[in-house]
Amino acid sequence: MEIYILLGFVLILSIYLGLELISKVPSTLHTPLMSGANAISGIALVGALVLGSDTQLQQALAFLAVMFASINVFGGYLVTNRMLKMFKKK
Amino acid sequence: MSFFENISSIQNIIYIFSSILFISGIKMLGKEDTAVRGNFLSALAMFIAVSVTFINVINPILVLVGIGIGAIIGSLIALKVKMTSIPEMVALFNGFGGLATFFIAWSEFNSIPSNNFQYILVMITTYIGGVTFSGSVIAYGKLSETLKVEKTSIITKLFTTFFYISIIYLLYSIFITKIFSPGFDFYTILLILTLLGGVGFVIPIGGGDMPVVISLLNSFSGIAAAFAGLLLLNNVLIVAGSLVGASGLILTIIMAKAMNRSIGNILFVGYVSSASPSKSEETGEVKPINVSDAYLILENASSVLVIPGYGMAVAQAQHVVRELGELLEANGTEVRYGIHPVAGRMPGHMNVLLAEANVPYDVLVEPEDVNPSMDTVDVAVVIGANDVVNPSATEEPGSPIYGMPIIEVHNARTVFVLKRSMSSGFAGVQNPLFFKENTRMLFGDAKESIGGLVTEFKE
Numbered sequence: 001m002e003i004y005i006l007l008g009f010v011l012i013l014s015i016y017l018g019l020e021l022i023s024k025v026p027s028t029l030h031t032p033l034m035s036g037a038n039a040i041s042g043i044a045l046v047g048a049l050v051l052g053s054d055t056q057l058q059q060a061l062a063f064l065a066v067m068f069a070s071i072n073v074f075g076g077y078l079v080t081n082r083m084l085k086m087f088k089k090k
Numbered sequence: 091m092s093f094f095e096n097i098s099s100i101q102n103i104i105y106i107f108s109s110i111l112f113i114s115g116i117k118m119l120g121k122e123d124t125a126v127r128g129n130f131l132s133a134l135a136m137f138i139a140v141s142v143t144f145i146n147v148i149n150p151i152l153v154l155v156g157i158g159i160g161a162i163i164g165s166l167i168a169l170k171v172k173m174t175s176i177p178e179m180v181a182l183f184n185g186f187g188g189l190a191t192f193f194i195a196w197s198e199f200n201s202i203p204s205n206n207f208q209y210i211l212v213m214i215t216t217y218i219g220g221v222t223f224s225g226s227v228i229a230y231g232k233l234s235e236t237l238k239v240e241k242t243s244i245i246t247k248l249f250t251t252f253f254y255i256s257i258i259y260l261l262y263s264i265f266i267t268k269i270f271s272p273g274f275d276f277y278t279i280l281l282i283l284t285l286l287g288g289v290g291f292v293i294p295i296g297g298g299d300m301p302v303v304i305s306l307l308n309s310f311s312g313i314a315a316a317f318a319g320l321l322l323l324n325n326v327l328i329v330a331g332s333l334v335g336a337s338g339l340i341l342t343i344i345m346a347k348a349m350n351r352s353i354g355n356i357l358f359v360g361y362v363s364s365a366s367p368s369k370s371e372e373t374g375e376v377k378p379i380n381v382s383d384a385y386l387i388l389e390n391a392s393s394v395l396v397i398p399g400y401g402m403a404v405a406q407a408q409h410v411v412r413e414l415g416e417l418l419e420a421n422g423t424e425v426r427y428g429i430h431p432v433a434g435r436m437p438g439h440m441n442v443l444l445a446e447a448n449v450p451y452d453v454l455v456e457p458e459d460v461n462p463s464m465d466t467v468d469v470a471v472v473i474g475a476n477d478v479v480n481p482s483a484t485e486e487p488g489s490p491i492y493g494m495p496i497i498e499v500h501n502a503r504t505v506f507v508l509k510r511s512m513s514s515g516f517a518g519v520q521n522p523l524f525f526k527e528n529t530r531m532l533f534g535d536a537k538e539s540i541g542g543l544v545t546e547f548k549e
Contacts, residue, residue: 018336025120030438041311043330044190061197069190070160078168086445
């Protein structure tokens with residue numbers, strides 16, 4: 001139980017940190033921020049890598065989780081980069 | 091569940107390093123000058139976190155195949171997608187992230203969680219991940235306009251009911267674990283209800299409210315990853331997931347504020363309760379204008395403000411709009427673009443379209459910057475926007491959109507409204523702007539009308 005309290009602490013602090021960091025984003029960057037954040041949520045890939053594989057069902061689930069998280073990661077970062085490259089100053 | 095023991099201290103130290111990179115990355119992503127580098131840093135953080143986890147992988151070849159397939163599909167979509175289709179693509183990627191956490195939770199359920207708290211985490215992670223997935227798929231359908239369901243139809247009501255049942259079932263499943271261990275069928279029902287519930291969550295929400303929903307789903311996908319981190323006792327999942335959850339939440343709040351509505355009102359009420367358009371029926375006639383007369387007025391204008399809306403995206407008019415802007419500038423006119431936060435179908439949608447058309451971002455202005463000096467604007471050109479320039483929001487206390495911050499184009503000297511027909515906006519509210527003394531309607535396809543103006547200028 002101790003470990004969950006520690007991790008819960010990390011969770012709360014990270015959310016506060018996120019709120020502080022992003023609270024004043026110019027509206028120009030709303031879409032890239034969303035798609036960049038979306039790519040970060042592909043961090044589920046790390047979770048997918050450590051799943052158990054005792055049964056066939058688990059193996060299938062792990063494989064699918066890896067694949068879908070990878071689509072999220074690669075697609076998200078590439079499209080964000082593509083978008084940001086278009087923004088130009090006068 | 092015994093993975094924690096396997097993760098060596100070195101791995102955990104590298105996870106901390108990777109978390110720092112994620113934090114710096116998302117911070118830099120919030121500023122124009124550093125955004126590209128910020129995105130790169132966060133990608134680097136991802137690469138490091140994944141690489142260091144790869145050491146533990148039991149079946150590396152299978153995992154590499156999975157990553158490879160995902161990389162190919164993701165890259166193809168990202169490089170091929172048109173800028174006008176960005177909202178639905180973000181919704182789709184978001185759904186895939188949610189689906190991955192849904193599968194993680196499902197797999198962990200089969201690892202026989204060792205205590206009640208783990209059971210509860212499995213249930214919650216399953217639910218958030220599943221709702222993110224099926225909700226995002228519906229959002230994708232709505233944004234790409236392949237899915238059209240009436241808010242009042244029986245299907246909408248059925249799925250909305252499923253949404254409420256799924257929440258009750260989730261609560262039940264959380265509390266019941268304290269009494270006895272749930273069997274397999276018990277969990278299968280949760281899996282199915284979760285997916286149906288996600289559909290029911292998004293299906294009643296209309297197109298104009300999509301910027302809020304898409305931000306919220308973005309937030310959910312991060313929270314789902316953070317919960318998966320709790321479940322797997324993995325720090326980097328918690329940190330990265332929380333950052334995404336926070337950023338999605340901020341965007342959700344910004345969008346809701348820009349509509350002057352609460353998040354609850356947008357998600358569960360919508361505009362349906364205020365459907366009494368007969369009251370605001372405006373008397374008077376609209377004054378149409380043709381392209382050559384519009385050209386004469388624009389040619390003599392010294393300050394022009396362009397207000398784009400979803401209609402510009404639909405007509406794909408952003409390139410001709412930029413061309414017109416350049417010709418006006420060559421003619422000595424100051425050209426700016428007034429961007430309302432909720433114009434379009436996702437936060438910042440208009441900014442991306444104009445950036446694609448090579449409009450520099452420093453000529454884009456927000457409502458509060460441009461409203462005080464609106465009377466110095468000679469011509470305001472409204473392209474496919476409606477509710478964000480509706481003066482009822484400031485003048486008519488009975489209006490459903492009263493109080494919403496708008497771009498007050500009715501205070502400009504002349505207003506051109508480019509519009510296909512006289513239909514009302516997503517709110518179903520009549521727009522008194524069209525009947526104002528200083529408003530001229532330029533009917534027809536926005537791309538053709540602007541194209542006509544461009545030709546006039548070139549001659």
